Amino acid sequence: MIGEPLLVMLVEDNVDHAELIMRTLEEHRIANKVQHFLDGQSALDYLFRRGEYADPEKSPRPHVILLDLRLPRVDGIDVLRAIKESDEIKSLPVVILTTSEAEKDVARAYYNHANSYLVKPVGFEEFKQLMDDLGFYWLGWNTNPNIT
Amino acid sequence: MLYLKSLGEGMKRFFKMPEYGGDDLKNTARLIYNLSVGLILAIILFVVAMLFISPDLIPRAVALAGIVAPASLGAIILIRQKKLRAASILLTGVMWLAVTLGAITAGGVSAPILIGYAVVIIVSGLTVRGRLGIYLALFCIFTGILIAFAEAGGYLPEPQEYAPLARVSIYSFFFAILLLIQHLNAQNMQQLLRQTQAGETRYRSLLETIPTVTYISSLDPHLSKQYISPQVEKLLGHSHRAFLEDPRFWVKILHPEDKNRVLAECQQASTTLEPFEIEYRLMADDQREVWVKDEAIVVRDESGTPLYRLGVWTDITALKEVEEQQAELVRVMTKRAIQLQTAAHVSHAASSILDLNELLPSVVELIRSHFNYYYVGIFLLDKTKEWAILRAGTGEMGRKMVENGYRLKVEDSSMIGWCITHREPRIALDVGQDAVRFKNPYLPLTRSEMALPLLVGGEAIGAMTIQSAMEAAFTRADIITLQTMADQIAIAIQNAQLFTERADLIKILEAQNAELERFTYTVSHDLRSPLVTIRGFLGYLRQDVASKNMTRFEEDLNRIANAVDKMQTLLNSLLELSRIGRVTNPPEDIPFSEIVKETIDLLAGSMDAGRARIIVEGNFPIIRGDRLRLSEVMQNLLSNAMKFMGNQPNPTIVIGSAGFDTDGKPIFFVQDNGIGIDPQHHERIFGLFNRLDPTIEGTGIGLTLVRRIIENHGGRIWLQSEPGKGSTFFFTLPVPASE
Numbered sequence: 001m002i003g004e005p006l007l008v009m010l011v012e013d014n015v016d017h018a019e020l021i022m023r024t025l026e027e028h029r030i031a032n033k034v035q036h037f038l039d040g041q042s043a044l045d046y047l048f049r050r051g052e053y054a055d056p057e058k059s060p061r062p063h064v065i066l067l068d069l070r071l072p073r074v075d076g077i078d079v080l081r082a083i084k085e086s087d088e089i090k091s092l093p094v095v096i097l098t099t100s101e102a103e104k105d106v107a108r109a110y111y112n113h114a115n116s117y118l119v120k121p122v123g124f125e126e127f128k129q130l131m132d133d134l135g136f137y138w139l140g141w142n143t144n145p146n147i148t
Numbered sequence: 149m150l151y152l153k154s155l156g157e158g159m160k161r162f163f164k165m166p167e168y169g170g171d172d173l174k175n176t177a178r179l180i181y182n183l184s185v186g187l188i189l190a191i192i193l194f195v196v197a198m199l200f201i202s203p204d205l206i207p208r209a210v211a212l213a214g215i216v217a218p219a220s221l222g223a224i225i226l227i228r229q230k231k232l233r234a235a236s237i238l239l240t241g242v243m244w245l246a247v248t249l250g251a252i253t254a255g256g257v258s259a260p261i262l263i264g265y266a267v268v269i270i271v272s273g274l275t276v277r278g279r280l281g282i283y284l285a286l287f288c289i290f291t292g293i294l295i296a297f298a299e300a301g302g303y304l305p306e307p308q309e310y311a312p313l314a315r316v317s318i319y320s321f322f323f324a325i326l327l328l329i330q331h332l333n334a335q336n337m338q339q340l341l342r343q344t345q346a347g348e349t350r351y352r353s354l355l356e357t358i359p360t361v362t363y364i365s366s367l368d369p370h371l372s373k374q375y376i377s378p379q380v381e382k383l384l385g386h387s388h389r390a391f392l393e394d395p396r397f398w399v400k401i402l403h404p405e406d407k408n409r410v411l412a413e414c415q416q417a418s419t420t421l422e423p424f425e426i427e428y429r430l431m432a433d434d435q436r437e438v439w440v441k442d443e444a445i446v447v448r449d450e451s452g453t454p455l456y457r458l459g460v461w462t463d464i465t466a467l468k469e470v471e472e473q474q475a476e477l478v479r480v481m482t483k484r485a486i487q488l489q490t491a492a493h494v495s496h497a498a499s500s501i502l503d504l505n506e507l508l509p510s511v512v513e514l515i516r517s518h519f520n521y522y523y524v525g526i527f528l529l530d531k532t533k534e535w536a537i538l539r540a541g542t543g544e545m546g547r548k549m550v551e552n553g554y555r556l557k558v559e560d561s562s563m564i565g566w567c568i569t570h571r572e573p574r575i576a577l578d579v580g581q582d583a584v585r586f587k588n589p590y591l592p593l594t595r596s597e598m599a600l601p602l603l604v605g606g607e608a609i610g611a612m613t614i615q616s617a618m619e620a621a622f623t624r625a626d627i628i629t630l631q632t633m634a635d636q637i638a639i640a641i642q643n644a645q646l647f648t649e650r651a652d653l654i655k656i657l658e659a660q661n662a663e664l665e666r667f668t669y670t671v672s673h674d675l676r677s678p679l680v681t682i683r684g685f686l687g688y689l690r691q692d693v694a695s696k697n698m699t700r701f702e703e704d705l706n707r708i709a710n711a712v713d714k715m716q717t718l719l720n721s722l723l724e725l726s727r728i729g730r731v732t733n734p735p736e737d738i739p740f741s742e743i744v745k746e747t748i749d750l751l752a753g754s755m756d757a758g759r760a761r762i763i764v765e766g767n768f769p770i771i772r773g774d775r776l777r778l779s780e781v782m783q784n785l786l787s788n789a790m791k792f793m794g795n796q797p798n799p800t801i802v803i804g805s806a807g808f809d810t811d812g813k814p815i816f817f818v819q820d821n822g823i824g825i826d827p828q829h830h831e832r833i834f835g836l837f838n839r840l841d842p843t844i845e846g847t848g849i850g851l852t853l854v855r856r857i858i859e860n861h862g863g864r865i866w867l868q869s870e871p872g873k874g875s876t877f878f879f880t881l882p883v884p885a886s887e
Contacts (some may be wrong), residue, residue: 001808014677016681016684016685016707016710016711017680017684019690019707020680020681020684020685021687037410051829069673070673075832080329098673099673099674099676099677099680100669100676101676102668102669102670102673119539120676122679122683123687124683124688125686125687126684127680127684129686131330147215
């Protein structure tokens with residue numbers, strides 16, 4: 001496993017949240033690299049290797065996808081659906097990371113085969129804790145499928 | 149005569165006559181009886197007379213008596229044994245024998261013998277029934293001829309010369325017998341006549357006292373009355389003589405409506421000669437109509453030849469009155485039944501149909517068709533309560549009147565107005581009579597009209613008009629029944645109104661619930677989002693201070709400040725949104741063009757001015773609503789259009805109207821030639837804080853606000869757009885309440 005970059009894909013329209021997440025993950029040296037997308041459309045382009053991401057060399061598969069639900073252009077739930085409906089990439093773990101606690105959103109996420117649903121905590125320590133656990137679990141303990 | 153009479157009476161007392169069936173037989177029996185008795189007495193007298201007058205004839209006289217007396221006695225006995233025929237044959241036979249023996253012994257047919265035969269023939273004619281009498285007479289003649297031949301041939305003894313007195317005696321004997329026969333016969337005839345008269349009197353008294361009128365009419369087509377019993381005078385008041393003098397008088401008093409029918413039947417009866425039975429009316433002397441039942445049969449003689457008609461008139465006026473009363477009762481009951489049935493239908497409709505636009509037409513049609521009225525309509529008061537507006541009317545005319553917005557002022561000048569103001573039913577049985585009723589050009593055939601108020605809790609909410617093409621079509625009972633129905637309809641109308649209000653309320657509540665749900669969702673997500681930022685970077689602030697990294701400290705501080713600003717904007721927007729539902733300005737009738745002009749003027753003073761060319765086209769109708777809010781709608785739609793122009797070189801916005809929707813509400817539109825929106829996002833863009841492009845400024849509340857205002861006005865908003873082809877927002881708004 002050493003030497004292999006642990007890539008996290010972050011789909012988050014709120015730049016402040018993205019900064020918080022990336023800063024926390026990097027601080028703990030959990031991820032080698034966080035690839036950040038501001039909207040659903042660009043995330044899907046990357047995953048399906050369209051346009052500027054057509055070259056597989058430039059679009060390696062992430063170990064885990066952190067996906068916000070409310071996104072411009074293509075909504076988070078539609079991104080999730082697109083991933084889970086694709087034979088090629090549906091085995092990629094998708095963790096929903098959102099501010100919404102609404103039951104409707106939780107249900108819709110799991111219905112569309114989300115691998116986990118996490119609510120961004122309000123509070124610095126809690127946020128750091130969550131990011132730690134999340135990193136250790138998905139990038140450490142968890143054995144990921146090997147897809148290219 | 150006196151002697152014979154007293155003798156006959158004495159004999160009557162002596163011998164009691166047996167009972168015979170008919171008068172005729174009884175009379176004949178009495179004749180034979182009396183004759184036999186007379187013969188016995190006469191022969192005894194004759195023998196006695198001979199003793200004095202001509203003793204030489206005694207032997208013959210005794211011989212005669214010896215034959216006649218026992219035979220007469222035998223006849224008496226036979227009579228008593230009811231053997232009438234045998235008695236009569238015995239008597240006449242013995243008499244014949246006596247005369248014939250007399251003739252033979254006298255030596256030829258002399259004058260007394262001829263008289264004797266005459267007597268025998270008379271007796272046989274009177275006593276022997278049927279043809280036997282004739283045979284006996286012929287037999288006598290034949291005997292006479294035989295004796296005459298015998299005399300001429302000299303086979304008889306020498307004719308005897310009678311002494312004159314003896315001759316007289318013989319003649320007298322025969323005369324006495326003839327006298328007796330004549331007397332007895334005369335007696336019998338009188339008896340018969342008396343009996344006949346008594347019979348006729350009985351029949352006549354029967355005919356003329358029974359309560360029906362009897363008549364005899366000839367067989368002509370008019371059945372002329374030959375006889376009519378006097379009761380007719382009592383029945384009809386016309387004199388009995390009038391009928392007797394004019395056999396066709398009855399035709400003259402036939403009821404004009406029945407005349408043709410009755411004469412046709414009489415005509416037919418005169419050809420078929422069948423018994424008939426007709427019921428018809430005769431006009432009495434005092435112009436009363438008298439119903440009679442006329443039953444007649446044809447009377448024929450023994451050979452079957454029709455002679456006349458015998459008929460009776462029975463007074464059935466009372467019967468007919470009862471029949472008519474029954475018919476009237478049936479008519480009234482039928483009407484009641486129809487009313488009840490209609491009431492049931494109306495109440496069923498009233499309880500099952502909750503949509504007024506469906507309920508009212510079906511109710512008016514139900515009432516009209518069940519009672520066969522000319523027209524039924526329902527008026528409801530408008531909000532001002534000054535006008536009664538026709539909401540439903542039967543038939544083509546009703547439809548036209550409703551379409552043309554037919555209405556009546558609520559005042560005493562119309563029946564509907566009157567009955568609404570007075571909250572009482574009103575009828576006009578002849579529309580010409582009631583000054584309040586004026587002729588309606590739509591309903592030219594109306595002759596009677598009824599107006600019934602529709603009352604709910606004592607308040608009139610409208611009125612029902614019922615019109616008939618007949619005069620005096622309504623009775624008191626009708627008003628009661630129909631008012632009951634009107635009351636039911638009134639309640640049904642109120643129910644339907646309440647139901648509609650309730651349904652509207654539910655719709656509003658549901659919309660508000662959905663809105664609230666969206667709101668909570670939004671608050672939980674969008675307000676939480678800056679909090680996450682604030683708390684997160686507050687933690688980093690400490691680290692920045694500890695590590696003395698002032699650059700990052702500043703940076704993180706800015707992030708916190710921005711998040712706070714964002715929160716404030718969001719809260720302000722939410723407040724603004726919530727105010728739309730709560731704070732409303734009174735609705736007014738505004739020409740939509742004014743709102744458009746105001747909005748454009750407002751825009752001209754803002755920083756958006758000049759970002760796009762705005763074209764206003766078409767004629768805008770007057771709408772009803774909140775001027776300020778509708779202005780907000782236009783502002784939002786225009787600024788939205790300008791925001792999403794993309795890199796369009798000729799940004800153009802068109803404001804226009806596009807006809808009416810199915811509810812009759814005018815449709816307006818705001819069209820741009822900007823970037824357009826993918827149809828999958830058309831619903832999403834109206835959601836709270838939904839922003840398709842995070843790079844474009846805004847809170848994502850504008851279109852939510854627009855939709856909320858339009859829906860609060862009872863309108864609809866929708867979008868036609870495709871990426872790259874611009875967007876058109878359509879919306880509907882209410883028009884002022886129709887006049």
